[in-house]
Amino acid sequence: MKVGIVGATGYGGLELIRFLHNHQAVEHIDLFTSSEEGVVFSSKFGHLVNIADTPLQKIDDETLEKFDVVFTSTPSGVTSELLPPLVGKGPKLIDLSGDYRLKDPASYEAWYGKKAAPPEIIQQSVYGLTEWNADNVKNASLIANPGCYPTAVLLSLLPLLKEKLIDSNFLVIDAKSGISGAGNKPSQTTHFSEVNESFSIYKTNTHQHIPEIEQAISMFAGVDTAISFNTHLVPMTRGILTTAYAPMMPDVTESQLVACLRATYEKHPFVRIITDVNNLATNRVRGSNYCDIFVKVDSRTKRATIVAVIDNLVKGAAGQAIQNMNVQFGLPQTTGLDVVPFFI
């Protein structure tokens, strides 16, 4: 399998390289960038000396057509223009940006503040939440790989919402992310001395992942809801933990929630239901494609706390993208992704 990575210098791109290096079905990887053509990749990224000493290539439609898979890991607003000419040509397209996730172009433009991709291409794209959409992923030409926060939120809430075990009318989701989620571009808000040893909230109720989450809840659980959703920055590089609060539906018990989650993910290798809260933390999934889920009911308030942890760069980006590629090519989902989390 020949793979092209567009946006190789971003953290999503670097993680794709990390995992594809050990993917048995991948024999060749080319790296593309909007600038820096000709630069030897490992001269920019010392960890890749002897591993990726190839030059960066200029993005070019004709070249990209010749790959079996093209991953695009670019800022929003890039692939809405780049990918349409490639759809249905040769390669499977897996887009890690947000440009194809929202089915409603007006919603995209409102939340992203950018021009949406062509509606007909958006419609063809398949939302790549693998555990919930593998049948469609299998035949898709263009996959909209889910956002990092939505992956954690949806995997933990969809089963409970679909089975009507929790009340969707008061859904509060408090999300926390490591700083790599902000990408590789230096700024004051990612400047070590100013974010180190500090915890903060950002984009109060306005994160662009809100409509993505609500759309997927509607799509997969059949429920229309407006969520409260806030995002926070944790002074660490990787990891997302989402804490969701929802009233229980009448007469539902904690063990029913656990049973529902277990039943849903029984055959899914990357979702683990954790029962001991001491075993739940972002470093228990770091570097891996796992999503760990924990649920607890507060008998005083009759509300459930539903917690999920993922590595934002793996299950929240590159890992899930490769998981989708595996599905498209009929490989076991774990191919190239069966690694032990980097606990310490």
Next chain:
Amino acid sequence: MKVGIVGATGYGGLELIRFLHNHQAVEHIDLFTSSEEGVVFSSKFGHLVNIADTPLQKIDDETLEKFDVVFTSTPSGVTSELLPPLVGKGPKLIDLSGDYRLKDPASYEAWYGKKAAPPEIIQQSVYGLTEWNADNVKNASLIANPGCYPTAVLLSLLPLLKEKLIDSNFLVIDAKSGISGAGNKPSQTTHFSEVNESFSIYKTNTHQHIPEIEQAISMFAGVDTAISFNTHLVPMTRGILTTAYAPMMPDVTESQLVACLRATYEKHPFVRIITDVNNLATNRVRGSNYCDIFVKVDSRTKRATIVAVIDNLVKGAAGQAIQNMNVQFGLPQTTGLDVVPFFI
């Protein structure tokens, strides 16, 4: 003023020393501990060489009686026995542990799993949330200094609950703390290699600060409510950020919330209402006695997000304790506490 600190080797004790060193009304500080009698304090804590070279003293009622103020910064379950003989004797007593915060001994015993202090002593104690209880603090013999989480939660929510601007029937509080909140005793959950670069949740819906918060909401805002309250560990040493979610009462606007907060704290030097979310982070209050509050209404859900940040060891412990001491002795509240936050 002569000051005794019981539990000097804990982080609350160390912070008391840090601030009292620059407190103009304090002329003498003695340090007490349950063990290690005679050990020169600075031999244990190198940062205090030349500053606190005094030996640790054995805790002894007669000795303690001679101080003007005695701060007790001990684990829960210690001062319930230690302080009763001292009440009403000589010194003002300021207890930083949780032993005198809950008015209902049964509640204390249920949440703390320890024997409560004598009911009559609990009744005499005054809850030292300075901004809300200064009149009672002024004349108190025994102050129950508030917990770290309750301080942030109460300062940010009380004005809005009291004025009935937000709905107390669905109050979700998602709290995050740096690791110093766990104290100075080593354990696997504070072992650097296992908590560094990891974010986790702990004590889901069972933190002992829950009844303290609910009691104070009842006491100061006149509202009885059961809160959802979860606590998380942030891989940093200091700082608490609490994110609260509440439905707005009908026809209430965001600017009313801001106005209410501003009016409440207009004359209180340590509470700042922040309007630019980029200026809200735990490092903006680190090392200081400030509590910064930010509020934002989500027009989609008609719910308010109310955020507070404090330094858990200062406004959440030693700083507020000294603020209470200042009130008791008729000093300006800022005496010894007027420092610039340690931003970087």
Next chain:
Amino acid sequence: MKVGIVGATGYGGLELIRFLHNHQAVEHIDLFTSSEEGVVFSSKFGHLVNIADTPLQKIDDETLEKFDVVFTSTPSGVTSELLPPLVGKGPKLIDLSGDYRLKDPASYEAWYGKKAAPPEIIQQSVYGLTEWNADNVKNASLIANPGCYPTAVLLSLLPLLKEKLIDSNFLVIDAKSGISGAGNKPSQTTHFSEVNESFSIYKTNTHQHIPEIEQAISMFAGVDTAISFNTHLVPMTRGILTTAYAPMMPDVTESQLVACLRATYEKHPFVRIITDVNNLATNRVRGSNYCDIFVKVDSRTKRATIVAVIDNLVKGAAGQAIQNMNVQFGLPQTTGLDVVPFFI
């Protein structure tokens, strides 16, 4: 291949599990511990849920004899007693502790303060610095896997000392390590709040790795020397960087040093000679078995600075141990170790 790991709960043990999970020649792993028999491993280490759900077993000679390889990753002073009965029985023994590294029992007892292993067993053991001792490793029954600091120091200095390009009479080595080097046992010196955001020196001129380094310099470079060697704690989990200073021998140039290093390691997949200092950092090798080396000559002082970085838990422990296992079993050295460093 059936593998037993003694001391599985330590960080060396956990890293062995992480790599052996993806080692194609390993079909079975059993975990042993001196206590906690019967405890399901993943109940202690949440990151291993679904990966290592096996119970910990009691250490027992007869059981251990049946493995093809036994790794011992225990504190010093354990395998000096545990391993002698197993030598020459069935399994290849790879000891990650310091008990078999020093050939002189008196030296061991002086530097470690413990009773040495039986002299005849020490003599049989082979020092497993793979790049320098593969021929002996191949046939060894018992391998003394090198210490973390010595690995970095020796790989970077041996070629230059052996070729007499630098002067061994004034060799200063300033070493820095992440905190995982202190192991998994909580203590005040690994307590998050007290080591976070702090850099310190420890064991000034008295680290037990000093005689190990000097012995190997004598053994592999034929030079007897007494080194200056200090160790420092860096507030991060993984990684070692060693900075060595040595006068240049007359008329030697920087390019000769680089050429010597390149020639030495040309066919060794895990040693990389780095020429751009911006590409040299512990996170460029994190999680991998690489040792990166950089050399620079100061024309003002005619002294060389020789820098090496490794991941202390991989090339400095578990990774090199598996590399040695590969050599013993005639496998390519990279088997199971060919991973991309965990840069971010």
Next chain:
Amino acid sequence: MKVGIVGATGYGGLELIRFLHNHQAVEHIDLFTSSEEGVVFSSKFGHLVNIADTPLQKIDDETLEKFDVVFTSTPSGVTSELLPPLVGKGPKLIDLSGDYRLKDPASYEAWYGKKAAPPEIIQQSVYGLTEWNADNVKNASLIANPGCYPTAVLLSLLPLLKEKLIDSNFLVIDAKSGISGAGNKPSQTTHFSEVNESFSIYKTNTHQHIPEIEQAISMFAGVDTAISFNTHLVPMTRGILTTAYAPMMPDVTESQLVACLRATYEKHPFVRIITDVNNLATNRVRGSNYCDIFVKVDSRTKRATIVAVIDNLVKGAAGQAIQNMNVQFGLPQTTGLDVVPFFI
């Protein structure tokens, strides 16, 4: 006393504000910047809300002349042009940049790669290593405040070199700094995700503090020497630790070194001689103006290890600058600087 701070938005400037806020002799502070005129300072730096709500002012000679003291905390190459017209006018000038430290303009131009200040102004300037130059500081119009690394190195080495207790012919200094030393400008090398959890070396043998150290050793100890000096980045915000290695002069003992250091600094409040290495770490001086020094002799190699720790932003910048101001105005050196280090 009226104080002006030029370069207020840098970390040196922020620390000046932090300390001057509690300086009893300072009644007014104005803030100057090369851009952003009119911007309310606290709108950029949330920690200063209610503390520094004044607008930034344009740098202007006539305005600056009216202050009693002007601190300049700017990048190198700025004050070489800015300050000459102000010298001898009204204000005491304290320059935290490197522009006036090197007496030889050619050396400045070689090491800094910028045009030097006018030679006659350089000659008038006084090197503000307070403990060693207070007499000259007292009457200086223009103080060249020492660099961060030189402060730690010089305070620890000067007494031993001056008394000829250690050999200056083989002086190796291995220095480590927190990331705030790189200033407040974002770049890839200060981008959280890429420096967090990583230790690196930079500017091998080429740091511009080398000639400053050698000049001061010549000036204060009367010794001409060429040092080996390398600098490293520690993944923490504040703190410098320098480890120096030097052969002992014949028959000199460790206790002589300690005695020499103690005698030298007996009456200097900010230098502490530490004898227990466990009490030596950057967090033992963090946030304070202390320089802690530790010395140990290796009996095997007859070499001394001399270690110093400071807070790079305090004793290495703003703190020492204020200490110099105190000397100039006849105040006790500790005025405004007598704070307890921020240990945790």
